[in-house]
Amino acid sequence: MKARSILLLTTSLLLLAEGGIAQSRPSFDFGQGVSPAFEGWEENEDGSFNIVFGYMNRNWEEKVQVPVGPSNYFALVDHGALNDSEVSGYDANRADQGQPTVFLPRRNRFIFKVRVPASFAEGSQELVWTLESGGSLERAYGSLARDYRIDNMIIMSETGALGAGSSNEQVRANTPPVIELETGIDQVLTVRTGESVTLAARVTDDGVPRRGGSAPSPTATPEQLLNRALNPPRRITVGKVNGLYFSWYVYRGQAGPVSFDPPQVKTWEDTRAFANSPWAPFWVPPAAPEGDRWVTIATFNEPGTYILRGRADDGGLFSDVEVTVQVTGPVL
């Protein structure tokens, strides 16, 4: 598309406007369920397709846990075969398609992909993710429906990196961060309860999109800081503070028995002011560590198998790595 790059602050004009507040539903902390979400599809160079999923956890605090099984499974079925929630399509051989078993609070977009062959385009089948939580069963129906086609620009836009929909040639050329994991890739780490593992990764990025957010001046007075804090957050479309961060979270296993040091940036859309999330008003991206080497200590307090996911996010695009940790009981 031919276009001239003229950077305007049109969308930011909205930020100058009179404020508003909005709340669509009560703010539950615990006890609510998770809706699986079909995010879209993308075509691979070999003609196969990736069907992309995410989810919406209605809790603001609870990390819902649903192991792969009859309450968390995939099925490839004829279109409409699983419209009735009373019908089960559970097949243990196909149930696991890499979906999470720990569901972080609130909206989590573009979390994982399921690859389907090129022939998927010719048939009448659909890829259905069934998830039962919070007392209800919900499904996401993955297909190649035209309006659901996605690419990098859509990922950037939908996660809020483009504001209300602004881009220029530089942003459109954005590439995701590159993660070089020093420990744990393609191997299973083994520790005992109460022990820690050190996860170190070097993360590099092209610096696009431009870093956003700004910390208050070190010389700001208490009055100035208060005035800044009293500025009510205003956002009528999805928005995000852009800036590179790298963060670990529990993707599979149990969320509660794992702690991270330092505390990790939330990879989920915590839109509350001053929350440690790119979607939080007033959030400031962390400074890059020395040598772009991000070091995190993960401590495990209960036995089990954990898959930790590390996400490097430049605001627009992201890359993920995973580490499996086998935690055994303490020495008797």
Add this chain to the structure above:
Amino acid sequence: MRSREMGAPARMRAVVAASSGVLALLVPLLLSAQLLASAAPAGSSRASSAAPADVTFSRDIAPILQENCQVCHRPNGVAPMALVTYDQVRPWAPLIQHRTGLKDRAGVMPPYYLERGIGIQQMQNDERLTVEEIEMIATWVEAGAPEGDLADLPAPIEWDDSGAWRLGEPDLIVNTQEFFVEAGAPDWWGDMESVDIPMEGDRYVRAVAIREVNTVVGDAANETSVGGRWIVHHMIWTTVGGDSSSGLTAWPVHELGRNPDIFAPEAGRLLRAGSRVTSNSVHLHSSGRDTRAHLEIGFYFHPPDYQPEYRSLGFELGDGVNIDIRGGEENLQELHAYQVLENHTKIVSFEPHLHGPGYRMCLEAIWGMQIETLNCSGYDHNWVKQYVYDDENAPLLPAGTVLHLVGYMDMSEDSPNVPDPRNWQGSGNRSITNMFIDLGSRVALTDEQFVEEMARRREVHQVSVNDHIVGCPLCMANLPPFPAEEPAADGPTNNDNGQP
């Protein structure tokens, strides 16, 4: 002095001739054989107090079509069929009855969704048929659609090329670059080439209209997509530069199928000579077919000596972060957003902006214990309509009023603009994800202007002490006018960029 010459142009001025002849997607009637079949009259007798028993095409129906439909439905018009002669109209009679009978729901013709019986009804360029006209059409169809006496036919309208604009020919038309979207391309957002504005002197603008002129170049004529009559789903745009200042003027967001903006008479927006139209936020969405399009921006000027008195007021009312719409729900799902007005405010227009599942939106004003619905309207993400209040009926709300916006989302099997209503939906910028915003316009009023507006409102409506004016909670307070003051030395208070 207020400028009052704007007014609503007569509907009959909204005559069309698609000058470029390429408005292939500007189609008011989306036709399908299935719909046509379902629209067949039931044959049941239909009580109608408003329509005479012997309704005929020549005497009763042709005038309705002339005034409301032929703007698009005429030979060489942009609609898929002409509705001028009896022979042209008769095959479509059942469908006409069906579509006009949809009232304020998606699919109604003409596409304008303001609900009756609730809130303010006096709008500029109201495109609704009257209740009597709707019943007249139904009575006529159910009686077998008789032609009647040819001598009763009104004189045919001679359409010319000036009427494709709902407000008449603009004073200035600026064309954007051409966009091309392939069938099945993913959504795209970004900048466009800026366009110089050929003007010699600064002018204040009283209205602006944008139309998408597009042509389908692909062959897959039966392909469809969400909002698929258009490829430009929104454009956030400004004018920048000019000789007088390097300042910027923000203009209302263009949306798919949108009707014109008419600014408050006292708050024209400044278009600077030598400035240019720019946008870094054009949202393109595939129509399902290879499509080329550009936008035509029509400006309507105030007289050269016009000066604004009021300040345009930017605002944000909506919720883009908490949208949570379950798939497959038969019941409508609600979204809510609130805003406290910091200024005395005249609401110039109400503009529901939802996306595919959008079904309905309501706006209410909460002044202390007094809660009043200002308006409700249906929604169709093919024709995103705004409702511009008649100036003497626009809401006049005191500072402190809480505005409450309610969106109603339809994820049932019958939802017309949702590709797969079984799937959960949340917020996002795509046409298949969701927004929930009132994109209407407002002006801020000083204490004096507020009191003056209410006094004029009482006078215009000739109210008695037992009356109530909807959308004006203090109108019956009969507040005394402010004492006259010397004119301010620094002129008007209008903010050129339309923001506070």
